[in-house]
Structures are given as structure tokens and as C-alpha cells.
Amino acid sequence: MTSPLEQKKIRITGPSMVTANRTWDGAVVxxxxxxxxxxxxxxxxxxxxxxxxxxxxxxxxADDVGAVGPYIAPVELKDGGKVKPGNLREHIRAKGVTIDxxxxx
Amino acid sequence: MxxxxxxxxxxxxxxxxxxxxxxxxxxSGELTEDEFKILRLQNGVYLQLHAYMFRVAIPYGxxxxxxxxxxxxxxxxxxxxxxxxxxxxxxxxxxxxxxxxPDALSDLAEVGIHAMQTSGNNMRNVTSxxxxxxAPGEIEDPRIWSELIRQHTTLHPEFSFLPRKFKxxxxxxxxxxxxxKIHDIGLRLHKNADGETGFEVLVGGGLGRTPFIAKTIKPxxxxxxxxxxxxxxxxxxxxxxxxxxxxxxxxxxxxHELGIEKFAKEVEEEWKAMGDVGLTLDHAAIEEVRSRFSxxxxxxxxxxxDELKQAAHDPLFERWRKNxxxxxxxxxxxxVTLSLKPVGGPPGDATAEQMDAVADLADKYSFGEIRVGHxxxxxxxxxxxxxLPLLFKALDRxxxxxxxxxxxxxxxxxxxxxxxxxxxxxSIPIAQELTRRFANHDTADxxxxxxxxxxxxxxxxxxxxxxxIGILGVEKNGEExxxxxxxxxxxxxxxxxxxxxxxxxxAEVADVIEDIVEAYLALRDRxxxxxxxxxxxxxxxxxRERVYATR
Numbered sequence: 035m036t037s038p039l040e041q042k043k044i045r046i047t048g049p050s051m052v053t054a055n056r057t058w059d060g061a062v063v064x065x066x067x068x069x070x071x072x073x074x075x076x077x078x079x080x081x082x083x084x085x086x087x088x089x090x091x092x093x094x095x096a097d098d099v100g101a102v103g104p105y106i107a108p109v110e111l112k113d114g115g116k117v118k119p120g121n122l123r124e125h126i127r128a129k130g131v132t133i134d135x136x137x138x139x
Numbered sequence: 140m141x142x143x144x145x146x147x148x149x150x151x152x153x154x155x156x157x158x159x160x161x162x163x164x165x166x167s168g169e170l171t172e173d174e175f176k177i178l179r180l181q182n183g184v185y186l187q188l189h190a191y192m193f194r195v196a197i198p199y200g201x202x203x204x205x206x207x208x209x210x211x212x213x214x215x216x217x218x219x220x221x222x223x224x225x226x227x228x229x230x231x232x233x234x235x236x237x238x239x240x241p242d243a244l245s246d247l248a249e250v251g252i253h254a255m256q257t258s259g260n261n262m263r264n265v266t267s268x269x270x271x272x273x274a275p276g277e278i279e280d281p282r283i284w285s286e287l288i289r290q291h292t293t294l295h296p297e298f299s300f301l302p303r304k305f306k307x308x309x310x311x312x313x314x315x316x317x318x319x320k321i322h323d324i325g326l327r328l329h330k331n332a333d334g335e336t337g338f339e340v341l342v343g344g345g346l347g348r349t350p351f352i353a354k355t356i357k358p359x360x361x362x363x364x365x366x367x368x369x370x371x372x373x374x375x376x377x378x379x380x381x382x383x384x385x386x387x388x389x390x391x392x393x394x395h396e397l398g399i400e401k402f403a404k405e406v407e408e409e410w411k412a413m414g415d416v417g418l419t420l421d422h423a424a425i426e427e428v429r430s431r432f433s434x435x436x437x438x439x440x441x442x443x444x445d446e447l448k449q450a451a452h453d454p455l456f457e458r459w460r461k462n463x464x465x466x467x468x469x470x471x472x473x474x475v476t477l478s479l480k481p482v483g484g485p486p487g488d489a490t491a492e493q494m495d496a497v498a499d500l501a502d503k504y505s506f507g508e509i510r511v512g513h514x515x516x517x518x519x520x521x522x523x524x525x526x527l528p529l530l531f532k533a534l535d536r537x538x539x540x541x542x543x544x545x546x547x548x549x550x551x552x553x554x555x556x557x558x559x560x561x562x563x564x565x566s567i568p569i570a571q572e573l574t575r576r577f578a579n580h581d582t583a584d585x586x587x588x589x590x591x592x593x594x595x596x597x598x599x600x601x602x603x604x605x606x607x608i609g610i611l612g613v614e615k616n617g618e619e620x621x622x623x624x625x626x627x628x629x630x631x632x633x634x635x636x637x638x639x640x641x642x643x644x645x646a647e648v649a650d651v652i653e654d655i656v657e658a659y660l661a662l663r664d665r666x667x668x669x670x671x672x673x674x675x676x677x678x679x680x681x682x683r684e685r686v687y688a689t690r
Contacts (some may be wrong), residue, residue: 055189057172058166058236058237058238059190059191060187060191060235061189062188062189062191074661098172099166099167099168102186103186108200121558122617122619123188123556126188126189126556126557128501130189131189131557132557133485133567133568134483137529
């Protein structure tokens with residue numbers, strides 16, 4: 035999974051969203067269509083063109099107090115409009131670690 | 140143990156107050172993330188996949204039971220009930236909230252623990268042998284020198300904004316447990332022909348994208364001159380080191396580009412030109428730090444107590460003793476390694492309950508002292524041999540007596556893509572699967588000493604380049620693949636491993652490692668020949684042929 039820290043040029047090839055970490059606690063959050071943040075991927079604003087992605091990222095980046103390190107990430111749109119993470123990295127961010135921990139998460 | 144003086148305590152407490160104010164200003168929007176990032180990094184706070192990650196220093200790997208209990212408290216109160224011991228004598232908490240970090244730091248400061256310089260482009264935690272002060276044959280306790288260097292470099296303005304991070308490790312034993320040859324500066328304590336104590340100074344080691352083994356630039360620097368000599372190295376690095384390219388900014392690149400002779404000459408000239416800058420350590424200064432280390436009042440005990448003779452009839456105890464108990468410099472005592480590598484568990488993780496229990500066991504059996512090694516295991520450094528049977532039973536109940544130290548399941552692994560924002564692939568699930576494949580301790584004993592190191596990206600936090608078997612996670616077209624190297628080692632004969640073949644997908648890694656181990660077992664010339672020695676004798680090719688013939 036190429037780290038989004040290396041994300042230089044914005045060019046998307048499929049449905050995407052903007053994600054970041056909430057500033058006060060670091061929780062994974064998604065940029066919503068209402069110019070806010072949600073911890074639910076289902077609430078994320080979905081963009082399908084590079085121009086839309088750039089605009090959504092710019093707007094998210096402007097909210098420096100609400101969330102940290104916004105970037106564009108792919109999603110999969112399932113039947114019925116369900117949104118799924120588009121790669122393993124985002125799956126882990128959305129669902130948690132893939133390992134059994136010795137303590138309940 | 141080392142007792143901080145008033146100056147240290149003030150420094151740590153002031154840092155907590157500063158950071159509390161900085162966090163407050165960040166949360167109010169007074170500081171932007173760009174402004175805040177360098178401040179949080181100077182206090183060990185990273186932003187990872189799921190949350191902030193908080194890295195706490197364990198200087199030279201020494202903890203008191205009180206300090207370990209406080210780490211357990213932080214895990215329980217501010218995190219999710221566990222911590223992860225790293226490859227550089229730190230502990231990381233993976234789920235900490237920024238708003239609560241000042242309180243966590245404050246709680247740690249009460250017991251003399253801090254997170255200063257555990258990240259950022261500065262002088263990092265000065266690491267050492269986890270058996271320091273108790274290893275037989277040691278020149279002297281290397282932690283005294285680690286502490287002197289720590290005091291000199293902490294918040295030193297010239298070392299706070301270096302071209303890149305800078306790591307020092309020190310060993311004083313014949314066998315290098317501190318991996319000094321993969322550090323920016325490696326220091327090997329020894330005595331010269333006149334019986335004077337000093338250091339062989341190695342520079343330019345490091346892993347990551349461009350791995351190098353450190354080279355010696357001066358065979359002997361007297362102990363009293365070590366601070367000024369390190370300062371000379373840092374001055375040359377600051378003067379010539381590249382700041383324009385993060386991938387070329389480590390001192391290893393400068394040493395490589397200048398050549399070791401030229402680099403050594405530059406340092407020597409700088410050192411001489413510096414003259415007396417007030418950094419010569421006089422006897423009193425060294426003894427002052429030495430006096431702040433306390434050592435146990437050991438009893439006079441027999442080499443082979445009755446308790447040990449009786450317990451020898453228990454095969455489970457004997458297996459654990461042979462694997463995890465090591466010779467101590469004082470008769471009647473042992474060093475006990477506590478494996479944090481249970482079968483199926485994440486390497487290096489410990490729960491708050493385990494930390495509390497280990498602290499209790501340290502009080503009962505090890506003069507209240509615990510050590511942390513770069514192999515991501517713990518150690519109790521002063522255990523009377525008569526107590527070993529009872530300690531074994533207690534550790535077994537805690538899941539901390541897996542008899543796999545230095546064996547194939549004693550895997551070093553970074554957090555990988557399950558936690559880390561830099562990672563390309565997962566490390567921990569690979570380690571877990573391998574520990575299940577090699578769960579049979581008889582098989583692991585038969586294989587013998589074999590270090591597997593796993594990194595989830597080229598930054599190499601799992602030290603894969605120097606694993607006897609190294610596994611590096613990469614990304615290919617959105618999928619996790621793993622490059623495998625063999626023949627690396629991190630000890631006094633450190634060397635980088637050699638790639639054995641094409642990268643393999645996630646699902647095949649454990650099969651390939653099993654095939655590599657089977658090839659070794661078939662090719663070794665006697666049971667005592669270690670994996671790395673077989674690779675050294677035969678080269679990579681015979682193993683490659685066997686492993687990749689059918690792939």
C-alpha cells in the first residue's frame with residue numbers, strides 16, 4: 035500500500051474519499067459532504083473526478099483544527115450504495131488491526 | 140538502577156509543562172499542525188494509521204519495578220491495555236489521545252520517565268547492552284557512558300536540529316547485544332595496552348533504504364575524551380551532511396560518499412581544532428554518574444543450589460532454563476530473559492497485567508530491576524539461582540516463559556501496516572503465522588539459533604537486513620509482497636543479508652521460510668553449525684536452488 039505520505043500528484047482512477055485523523059484523539063475520520071468529519075466511512079463524500087478530489091482535499095486541508103493529515107483514498111461502491119475501503123490500508127484503518135490481540139481492542 | 144538528580148527531574152517536569160501548553164495551543168487552533176508537528180515529534184508523538192502513537196524512552200534498557208508499573212498504568216489509563224517494546228529500547232503506545240498526552244507524560248515524569256528525543260532529527264535514546272552491569276567478562280558497565288552521553292546531548296542545541304535522526308549504541312561485552320554496527324555511532328568499550336578504558340569508535344552504520352555496516356574510524360578514544368570526540372563527529376556531520384534530500388541525510392551516506400578514511404581524517408582534524416572546549420570528562424564527573432547507579436547487595440550463594448538440582452528433573456523447567464537463563468557475573472545468580480514472543484502473539488507486546496506482574500516478580504526475585512533488549516524481550520538481571528524454579532512457574536502462568544529466546548520463533552518485527560503510516564505491508568501476522576508453523580519447541584531446538592526479522596517497509600524498523608532470515612514487505616500493484624534475504628546478522632560480526640529470490644505474496648511467505656529452514660537442515664554439515672554459518676560457508680545459491688526450484 036503506497037503510503038499517502040508519498041501522495042504527490044492528485045489523479046484518481048475510481049471513486050474516492052478524503053480521510054484524516056481527528057486532531058484531539060487521532061481517530062480515523064472521513065470528510066463528509068456537509069464539510070464536516072465523521073468516523074463512519076458510510077458518511078464520506080465520494081468523488082469520482084480528479085478535480086472533485088482536489089477540491090475536497092483542499093477544503094479538508096483548510097480545516098487544520100478538526101483533523102490532521104488529510105489525503106485522498108480509494109473506495110469501492112457496492113450494490114445498494116454501500117461504501118467499502120478501496121485497499122488494505124484503508125480497510126485496516128476502517129476496521130482495525132488484522133491480528134488477534136492479547137487484550138480486547 | 141540510575142537515580143536522577145534534581146536537574147534531571149526539573150528538566151523532565153518543565154518539558155511536561157511546555158508540552159501541555161503546546162497541546163492546548165494546538166487544540167485551540169493557535170498552532171497549526173505544521174507548527175505543532177516538530178514539537179510533538181520532540182516528545183515522541185507520531186501520527187499513525189488509527190491514532191497518535193506515543194514512544195517512551197527506556198534509557199539503556201533499564202527500568203525499575205516502579206517505572207514498569209507506571210508504564211502499565213499508562214497502557215491501562217490512556218491506551219488500550221498494552222504496549223509494544225521496540226528495537227531501540229523504547230515502548231510504544233498505539234492508541235493514545237493527544238488531549239490526554241500531557242497527563243500521561245506527567246504521570247511518567249513522576250517516576251523519571253520521559254519521551255524526549257524519541258523521534259525527530261536529533262540525538263535519540265542512547266542504547267546499550269540489556270545485560271549491562273551483569274554480563275560476565277564485561278569491561279565495565281556501559282550504561283555509565285550511555286548516561287554521560289545522554290546528559291550531554293539532551294536538548295543540546297547543536298544536536299537538536301540535525302540533518303536527520305542520530306542513534307548511538309554502546310557495548311562493553313565481547314558479544315555485541317546492542318547491535319552497535321547498525322548505528323550512526325557504535326561504541327565498543329575496551330582497554331588499551333596500558334589498561335586504560337576507552338572506546339573503539341565506529342561510524343556510519345544504519346539500515347533503511349540504504350543499509351550500511353558501521354566502520355571503525357578510531358580504534359581507541361580514551362573514555363575522558365568521548366564527549367569531545369562525539370562532538371567532533373557531529374560537527375563534521377552538521378557541516379557536510381545533506382539536508383536537501385531526506386534519503387541522503389543520514390551520516391552513513393556522508394561516510395559512504397566521503398570514504399571512511401577521509402571522514403575519519405575530517406573528524407580527527409575537527410577534534411584537534413576544537414581544542415579544549417570543556418568537554419573532557421574528569422575522574423570526578425565520571426564517578427559522579429557512576430555513583431548514581433545502584434547495584435544490588437548480592438548474597439554469597441552456591442553455584443548449584445539444591446532447588447536447581449531438584450527442578451532439573453522437570454523437563455519443562457530444564458528446557459526453559461537452558462534457553463532463557465544466562466550466566467551472571469556473580470556466582471549463584473542468573474540473568475533471565477522473558478520472551479515476549481508467545482506462539483501466535485504479536486512480537487514485543489506486553490499487556491498492562493503482564494507489566495504489573497513482571498514488576499512484582501522483579502521486586503521478589505530481581506532487586507526491583509527489569510531490562511529491555513533490542514530483540515523486543517525483557518530480562519530480570521539479578522535472579523538468584525535458587526529462585527529459578529519458582530520464577531519459572533510464575534512466568535509460565537503469565538505466558539512469559541516461552542522457551543524460544545534466540546530461536547526461530549523469537550522474531551523481531553515492526554508494527555507494520557496494522558499500525559504504521561509508513562508501512563507497505565503487514566509484519567505482525569507474518570510473524571504470528573511463523574510462530575505457529577514452528578511452534579514445536581523440539582523442532583525449534585533442532586534448528587538452533589536463528590533470528591528472523593520482519594519489516595513492513597524499507598525503513599527497516601524490524602532490522603530485516605541483519606536478520607539471519609530477513610523479510611521485507613513491499614507493495615506490488617496494490618498487493619502485499621515480501622522480499623526475503625538470508626545471511627544477515629547484527630552482532631560483532633554484523634553483515635547484511637543477501638536476497639534469495641523474487642518477492643513472494645503474503646500467503647506464501649511462511650511456506651518459503653519453512654523451505655529455507657528445511658534446506659538449511661539438509662545442508663548444514665553438523666547440528667552445531669548455525670544457520671548463518673551454513674549460509675556463510677555455502678553462499679546463498681544452494682539454498683536458493685532448493686527453495687525456488689519448484690516455484
